[in-house]
Amino acid sequence: MRAMLLESSIRLNTHAAAGVTDVCIRAERLGKVIDGRMVLKDLSFEVARGMIVSVLGANGAGKSTLLKLLATLTSPTSGRLELFGRPPDGARSRARIGLVGHETMLYRDLTALENVMLTARLHGVPEARARALTMLDRLGVAERAGDAVRNLSRGTAQRVAIARALVHGPDLLIADEPFTGLDVGSCGVVERVFSEFRARGGTIVMSGHDVEQALRLGEHVLLLMEGRLASSEASHRIEASNLRKRIGGRE
Amino acid sequence: MSSSTRKLVIRAYWIVTLLVLAVGVWLSAYYAPIESEMGVIQKVFYFHLPAAFCMFGACFLVFVAGAGYLWQRDQRWDDLADAAAHVAVLLASVVLLTGMLWAKKAWGQWWTWSPRLTFSLILWLLYVVYLILRASIDSAQKRAMVCAVYGVIAFLDVPLVYLSVKLMDDIHPSSVELEPSMLLTLIVWMAGVALLTAGLVAGRFRLARISHKKSHDASGVTGGMA
Amino acid sequence: MIALRQILLLLGKDLRIEARTRQALALVLVLGILIVVVLALGLQGGNARGGLSATAILWVAYLFGGAMCFEKTMAVETHDGALAGLLMAPMDRGVIYLSKLLANLVLMATLAIVITPVGVVLFGFDLSRAPLAFASVVGASLIGYAAIGTLFSGLVASSRLSGGLLAVVVFPLSLPLVIASTQLLKGVFEHGNALDASAMGVIVAFDVIFLTVSWIVFELVIEP
Numbered sequence: 001m002r003a004m005l006l007e008s009s010i011r012l013n014t015h016a017a018a019g020v021t022d023v024c025i026r027a028e029r030l031g032k033v034i035d036g037r038m039v040l041k042d043l044s045f046e047v048a049r050g051m052i053v054s055v056l057g058a059n060g061a062g063k064s065t066l067l068k069l070l071a072t073l074t075s076p077t078s079g080r081l082e083l084f085g086r087p088p089d090g091a092r093s094r095a096r097i098g099l100v101g102h103e104t105m106l107y108r109d110l111t112a113l114e115n116v117m118l119t120a121r122l123h124g125v126p127e128a129r130a131r132a133l134t135m136l137d138r139l140g141v142a143e144r145a146g147d148a149v150r151n152l153s154r155g156t157a158q159r160v161a162i163a164r165a166l167v168h169g170p171d172l173l174i175a176d177e178p179f180t181g182l183d184v185g186s187c188g189v190v191e192r193v194f195s196e197f198r199a200r201g202g203t204i205v206m207s208g209h210d211v212e213q214a215l216r217l218g219e220h221v222l223l224l225m226e227g228r229l230a231s232s233e234a235s236h237r238i239e240a241s242n243l244r245k246r247i248g249g250r251e
Numbered sequence: 252m253s254s255s256t257r258k259l260v261i262r263a264y265w266i267v268t269l270l271v272l273a274v275g276v277w278l279s280a281y282y283a284p285i286e287s288e289m290g291v292i293q294k295v296f297y298f299h300l301p302a303a304f305c306m307f308g309a310c311f312l313v314f315v316a317g318a319g320y321l322w323q324r325d326q327r328w329d330d331l332a333d334a335a336a337h338v339a340v341l342l343a344s345v346v347l348l349t350g351m352l353w354a355k356k357a358w359g360q361w362w363t364w365s366p367r368l369t370f371s372l373i374l375w376l377l378y379v380v381y382l383i384l385r386a387s388i389d390s391a392q393k394r395a396m397v398c399a400v401y402g403v404i405a406f407l408d409v410p411l412v413y414l415s416v417k418l419m420d421d422i423h424p425s426s427v428e429l430e431p432s433m434l435l436t437l438i439v440w441m442a443g444v445a446l447l448t449a450g451l452v453a454g455r456f457r458l459a460r461i462s463h464k465k466s467h468d469a470s471g472v473t474g475g476m477a
Numbered sequence: 478m479i480a481l482r483q484i485l486l487l488l489g490k491d492l493r494i495e496a497r498t499r500q501a502l503a504l505v506l507v508l509g510i511l512i513v514v515v516l517a518l519g520l521q522g523g524n525a526r527g528g529l530s531a532t533a534i535l536w537v538a539y540l541f542g543g544a545m546c547f548e549k550t551m552a553v554e555t556h557d558g559a560l561a562g563l564l565m566a567p568m569d570r571g572v573i574y575l576s577k578l579l580a581n582l583v584l585m586a587t588l589a590i591v592i593t594p595v596g597v598v599l600f601g602f603d604l605s606r607a608p609l610a611f612a613s614v615v616g617a618s619l620i621g622y623a624a625i626g627t628l629f630s631g632l633v634a635s636s637r638l639s640g641g642l643l644a645v646v647v648f649p650l651s652l653p654l655v656i657a658s659t660q661l662l663k664g665v666f667e668h669g670n671a672l673d674a675s676a677m678g679v680i681v682a683f684d685v686i687f688l689t690v691s692w693i694v695f696e697l698v699i700e701p
Binding site: 321369373376377380383384387388390393394396397400401403404405407408411412414415416418419 | 625628629632635636637638639642645646649650652653654656657660673675676678679682683686687690691694697698
């Protein structure tokens with residue numbers, strides 16, 4: 001009797017756990033109005049845990065606004081957003097999100113290490129210094145750890161920004177054009193870091209312009225056109241040239 | 252309400268307002284006696300006091316609309332704050348100018364740093380800055396937010412301003428003895444200025460709503476947002 | 478407890494950046510000294526010397542210097558979108574407000590410590606008669622001033638307003654502080670009174686009201 005009870009409660013637990021964690025992002029008819037202009041209209045989609053999703057679209061299609069919404073930096077005007085199975089609840093949700101922005105979001109007068117350590121400490125990461133150094137090393141910028149960010153090249157600073165976004169071990173990484181300004185070598189490093197992150201169960205939503213890269217890295221592509229979701233398809237079912245035409249056709 | 256009846260109501264409202272004000276002017280000119288100490292200048296008092304009261308009302312409305320905007324993020328609150336602030340500045344100017352007239356007669360100078368004159372000057376400044384702030388932000392959403400905060404803070408500042416000017420040396424007559432005829436005149440003026448204030452705020456608010464609706468219809472959005 | 482640690486972390490960050498660049502402090506100090514000197518020169522014909530005008534002139538310097546502080550400490554966050562990074566940290570946004578407030582107070586305290594002696598010397602102002610009263614009046618007033626200044630500097634940063642506007646916004650709001658503290662200092666230095674409780678009450682009420690309201694509102698309005 002006791003064993004049976006135990007068993008059923010375990011099953012219930014795993015069931016509940018699966019329900020909570022399987023879907024990382026659920027968007028229902030999300031809309032965003034900025035200054036009377038509909039920037040995003042009626043976006044509905046789901047992102048499963050452990051996926052890499054690319055958001056593509058022409059300039060001004062609403063990619064950055066969508067990513068800001070998902071990062072809970074702004075709130076939707078209409079519709080519903082759920083992160084990790086519940087509506088965003090301020091600090092608790094933010095603790096599980098890493099953000100790589102359009103800008104580097106780094107303090108130019110602090111060193112790379114100080115920047116990453118600051119984020120780690122704000123998140124209450126134990127042994128912040130060691131953890132920050134590990135992250136910088138993983139992104140191949142450990143030897144520049146002591147340099148002020150103002151002296152770093154755009155590509156190096158971008159890699160520091162990615163280290164900063166991942167230092168607290170988030171479950172969801174939101175990256176707005178993370179590959180801009182990176183040379184081929186650094187692109188490889190960042191792609192490898194992203195794959196490792198995903199392999200450990202992390203979810204990535206990123207925007208970009210490079211169609212081949214989006215198809216290669218991400219399992220799923222969301223195509224935005226003038227604020228609407230034009231298509232939401234698995235990468236392996238998408239023709240690169242076709243996709244490029246659809247993005248380019250509106251530019 | 253159809254647009255033709257609405258037009259009629261608005262017209263009737265303004266006719267009543269103007270009539271009340273006209274009666275007020277007539278009363279203060281021919282009915283109320285000339286005050287012994289201040290002479291004819293005392294008559295500005297019938298405009299001064301109601302304007303001051305309504306100014307507080309308008310400032311309070313800016314505060315309420317600001318708090319409402321911060322709470323609901325609805326553009327309509329911001330339009331209301333805008334309308335109320337313009338009227339508040341107008342009334343504050345009236346209060347300031349009639350106060351200066353009084354000062355000229357009572358103390359022979361256009362300006363003295365008496366607590367009440369200082370108070371009305373600071374209030375006027377506070378809400379003029381509100382209008383300047385409005386004019387210097389392009390994005391409607393940011394403007395609404397910044398001005399809502401300023402509207403709330405400025406109104407909370409008013410009692411502090413009042414308390415601080417009370418620390419200054421006072422030469423102002425603290426109370427004026429009112430004859431019944433003077434009181435009646437004052438009441439009529441109070442009604443007239445209150446109607447005028449409400450009408451101006453409502454009119455300006457409606458204008459803002461209409462212009463918003465036009466620009467929103469063009470981009471496919473209607474109404475405010477929750 | 479965690480919040481306190483985060484506040485100190487952010488304050489440390491701001492002060493470290495300031496120590497490295499010395500942008501804000503150098504500018505604010507020079508501006509403060511300039512204001513005192515210009516006004517001293519401008520008023521020399523009148524009854525500037527020895528009188529209470531020193532406190533008025535110091536007030537002008539504190540106000541302008543303070544506005545510059547608010548602007549500079551927030552400018553750190555607007556470069557490279559650093560504010561968005563800060564907003565992503567798992568903390569109440571009130572933490573950001575309080576850390577910026579403290580950073581501003583540190584800078585303004587430095588400003589006051591440097592330019593008050595300048596004013597005292599240039600105007601022959603006898604501060605030694607009631608140094609503690611002077612310090613507590615100025616200190617309490619600057620806290621209230623920084624409370625609204627920090628709030629509006631955050632707003633300026635998140636709505637990309639031009640900097641000059643900040644002074645226009647915070648000056649009229651802080652006039653109760655100016656009036657109350659002027660009256661207080663007049664009582665203390667001209668008539669040798671003790672600190673007037675009701676005037677001090679105005680300043681303290683200003684501090685309490687605007688610290689609370691700003692702290693609440695900041696959370697609602699700060700955006701990257």
